[in-house]
Amino acid sequence: MGKVDIKIYSWLSDSFPGRTLSHAALNESFREGESLRDLFSRLSSQCPPFGKVIFDCQTQRFYPHVNFIYKGKAADAIHDLDRKLEDGDEILFVSIYAGG
Amino acid sequence: MELLGGYMGKILRVDLTAKKISEEKLDGGTLAKYIGGTGLGAEILYQEVPPGVEWDDPRNCLIMASGPLAGTRFDGSGTFSVVTKGPMTNLAGASQANGFLGAYLKMAGFDAIVIQGRSPDLVYLYVHDGKAELRDARSLAGKDTWETEEAILSELGLKRNGSVYSIGPAGENLVRFAAIVGDKGHVVAHNGMGAVMGAKRLKAVVAKRGDSKIAVKDPEKLVELNNKLFEESKNLMGGILYKYGTGGGLSSGAQAGWLPIKNYTTNIFPEHEKINGQYLRTHFEVKPAPCFACRIHHVHSIRVTEGPYAGFEGEEPEYEGLAGMGSQIGVADAGSIVFLSNLADRLGMDVNESSWVTGWVMECYEKGIFTPKELDGLEMKWGNVEAVKAMLQKIAKREGFGAVLAEGVKRASERVGKGSVEMAVYSLKGASPRGHDHRGMGRWGEMLDTCLSNTSTIEATFGPGYPPQLGVPPVADPFSPQEVSTVNAKINGWRQFEDCLGVCRFCTPNALLTVECVNAVTGWNLSISDAMTIGRRIINQLRVFNFRHGLHTDVEGPSVRYGSTPVDGPCQGKAIRPNWEYMKQNYYSLMGWDQKTGKPLPETLRALGLEELIKDL
Numbered sequence A: 001m002g003k004v005d006i007k008i009y010s011w012l013s014d015s016f017p018g019r020t021l022s023h024a025a026l027n028e029s030f031r032e033g034e035s036l037r038d039l040f041s042r043l044s045s046q047c048p049p050f051g052k053v054i055f056d057c058q059t060q061r062f063y064p065h066v067n068f069i070y071k072g073k074a075a076d077a078i079h080d081l082d083r084k085l086e087d088g089d090e091i092l093f094v095s096i097y098a099g100g
Numbered sequence B: 001m002e003l004l005g006g007y008m009g010k011i012l013r014v015d016l017t018a019k020k021i022s023e024e025k026l027d028g029g030t031l032a033k034y035i036g037g038t039g040l041g042a043e044i045l046y047q048e049v050p051p052g053v054e055w056d057d058p059r060n061c062l063i064m065a066s067g068p069l070a071g072t073r074f075d076g077s078g079t080f081s082v083v084t085k086g087p088m089t090n091l092a093g094a095s096q097a098n099g100f101l102g103a104y105l106k107m108a109g110f111d112a113i114v115i116q117g118r119s120p121d122l123v124y125l126y127v128h129d130g131k132a133e134l135r136d137a138r139s140l141a142g143k144d145t146w147e148t149e150e151a152i153l154s155e156l157g158l159k160r161n162g163s164v165y166s167i168g169p170a171g172e173n174l175v176r177f178a179a180i181v182g183d184k185g186h187v188v189a190h191n192g193m194g195a196v197m198g199a200k201r202l203k204a205v206v207a208k209r210g211d212s213k214i215a216v217k218d219p220e221k222l223v224e225l226n227n228k229l230f231e232e233s234k235n236l237m238g239g240i241l242y243k244y245g246t247g248g249g250l251s252s253g254a255q256a257g258w259l260p261i262k263n264y265t266t267n268i269f270p271e272h273e274k275i276n277g278q279y280l281r282t283h284f285e286v287k288p289a290p291c292f293a294c295r296i297h298h299v300h301s302i303r304v305t306e307g308p309y310a311g312f313e314g315e316e317p318e319y320e321g322l323a324g325m326g327s328q329i330g331v332a333d334a335g336s337i338v339f340l341s342n343l344a345d346r347l348g349m350d351v352n353e354s355s356w357v358t359g360w361v362m363e364c365y366e367k368g369i370f371t372p373k374e375l376d377g378l379e380m381k382w383g384n385v386e387a388v389k390a391m392l393q394k395i396a397k398r399e400g401f402g403a404v405l406a407e408g409v410k411r412a413s414e415r416v417g418k419g420s421v422e423m424a425v426y427s428l429k430g431a432s433p434r435g436h437d438h439r440g441m442g443r444w445g446e447m448l449d450t451c452l453s454n455t456s457t458i459e460a461t462f463g464p465g466y467p468p469q470l471g472v473p474p475v476a477d478p479f480s481p482q483e484v485s486t487v488n489a490k491i492n493g494w495r496q497f498e499d500c501l502g503v504c505r506f507c508t509p510n511a512l513l514t515v516e517c518v519n520a521v522t523g524w525n526l527s528i529s530d531a532m533t534i535g536r537r538i539i540n541q542l543r544v545f546n547f548r549h550g551l552h553t554d555v556e557g558p559s560v561r562y563g564s565t566p567v568d569g570p571c572q573g574k575a576i577r578p579n580w581e582y583m584k585q586n587y588y589s590l591m592g593w594d595q596k597t598g599k600p601l602p603e604t605l606r607a608l609g610l611e612e613l614i615k616d617l
Helices: A036-046 A047-053 B030-035 B039-048 B100-105 B145-156 B193-199 B219-234 B236-244 B247-255 B270-274 B277-283 B321-323 B333-346 B351-368 B385-397 B409-416 B444-452 B479-491 B494-498 B511-522 B530-550 B577-591 B602-607 B613-615
Strands: A003-009 A023-030 A066-070 A092-096 B010-015 B020-027 B060-067 B079-085 B091-097 B114-118 B123-128 B129-138 B162-166 B180-182 B186-188 B202-208 B287-288 B299-301 B311-316
Touching: A003 B409, A023 A036, A036 A047, A036 B247, A066 B247, A092 B236, A092 B247, B010 B129, B030 B039, B030 B530, B039 B060, B039 B079, B039 B091, B039 B494, B039 B530, B060 B193, B079 B100, B079 B193, B100 B162, B100 B202, B114 B123, B114 B202, B145 B162, B145 B180, B145 B202, B145 B333, B180 B193, B193 B202, B219 B236, B219 B511, B236 B247, B236 B270, B236 B277, B270 B277, B270 B494, B277 B321, B277 B333, B311 B321, B311 B333, B321 B333, B321 B351, B333 B351, B333 B385, B333 B530, B351 B385, B351 B409, B409 B530, B444 B479, B444 B577, B479 B577, B494 B530, B511 B530, B530 B602, B530 B613, B602 B613
Parallel strands: A003 A092, B010 B114, B123 B202
Antiparallel strands: A003 A023, A066 A092, B010 B020, B060 B079, B060 B114, B079 B091, B091 B186, B123 B129, B162 B180, B162 B202, B180 B186, B287 B299, B299 B311
16 A cells, blocks of 8 residues: 555646645555556546546546646656556646647 | 628838838738738738848838738737848748737728838827828837837827837837837737837837728627637636636646746746746736737736835736746746836837846856856846846846847857857747747647747747647647657648737637638638648748748757756756757658758649749749
């Protein structure tokens, strides 16, 4: 067992409960050997905003407006999904932003 | 072709040397081919500014053009384009501003203004009631853009029925990155359009909202389609623009590595939530200041309520002002950023180039390249707001070291030397990018676009998003050289088409609905494919213009620092430089350009109806 911190920023967090002005935070448990894909698939079904805005369980892809940052680094939205989770991991989801 | 709606059918021609004003009928064939705005400007520039005419030559044209949707009930339809040969690149420039002028120009009876020559004395142009006049502006010399606007509106007895776009001291003093600023906060920013006005001794262009009716072929259809577009615009990117303005995306930039921080020396700025749109809208007093017919009203006026600039009133900075006068130069006090951003506007300077040149000086100062004495006594340390304030004023007046910086960061660094060129952020064509770190997540495409476009700023892109109706799948890997360069080429044309319409890009999130609105206004029957062809026609025509005016593909790339690899933050180690040549070649190929020379191939020009340009290459 371990825990990961997930932070969801900007408008991506609008539908998450308990969000602040800037973000929503989740602290999720995982089982030994679980991958990021396992975690995101589970969250997609358990937490409707996650499945609607962040990760599409059917296609196993992030929605096009999502930037995915894992352990403080820009992550590969396809290959990094199969990395095994580690206790204390930090995951950020940030919206892409056009214009400005 | 008969004009059924959307156009006044007339161009105003102004010869400042001879003080002669005339009007010319617009033909439907030209409009069908180039639509208006940037497209119409590009055609006039091509036909009337031959090779050998430099940006400050009286023979250079300054074209201000609205489009068929301007002045209608389409949201945000006060937009116009300015097209000219610009001083930053000495190549084509095209820049847009919103506000009211695009609508009022048509209500005064004209689709566009073409200005040539050079006035012996400072003048301004007043367009009203189907005619125009040149008026003495000598009493306005040295006034900033807001003072000029107020003085002219007062002189003419106008209030909200007048739109004034003027230059400040920067334009009068030919600062290369001088802008044209109007309607208290809207800016024609890129490639030194204000310097071209300054070279022509033209202080301002004013349009009075008149009684000229803008015909709309199917008004009910336009309202129906526009209401659908409004709902999409309102909810675009989760409604963040609607709620917090363009500054609402700033923290996303900090977290995804595309917020410019201290001149690209780092990608870590913990204070980002103290300077974003959310902070401004919840801590300061703001109120909507919408453009013509706009219900999105992302533009606001602002009163600072805390910190050293408490009580200051002005325009709420756009994202680029917040980033440029904030993280880029190490300022983390929101009120100070509001002040500096407004100062750049009032002096009449592009806030982007102002911030790149300032950040460069600060880095050079930190590294011992400059002493305070060399900088006229100013301690240009990161975040020193008072020193920045003084330096911006020196730039605008070309005083002391400000005269060096007034040339823009590329030329200033080349003059200073001492290794400082390696610290300067610019595209090799001569201008600097918008206020982002294009090495960050989702912004590689914008760096490619900035360096390969005709205008040395965004042309194909508008950040990483584009309307899904274009049928191009979203980028899955933002660091894939193949994917990024392919998408840039495939979507290229749409944004250029948008810039022909006389409306704000934030109000056109759906390509199909937008094209249908053009049809409802004009009575045409355009498809998205037609729109893309028109956009690509303009891009290729401007590219031929640039080649005729000295463009070489060696300058289609980023400076050393601009194309460097982030040293920390979320994109640490993500290197675009090793992929540059591949991305450029892939893009050339997909655009139908010669792989070696970068010139549009004859078959490309033929397919776009530009066969007459083949001989010019």
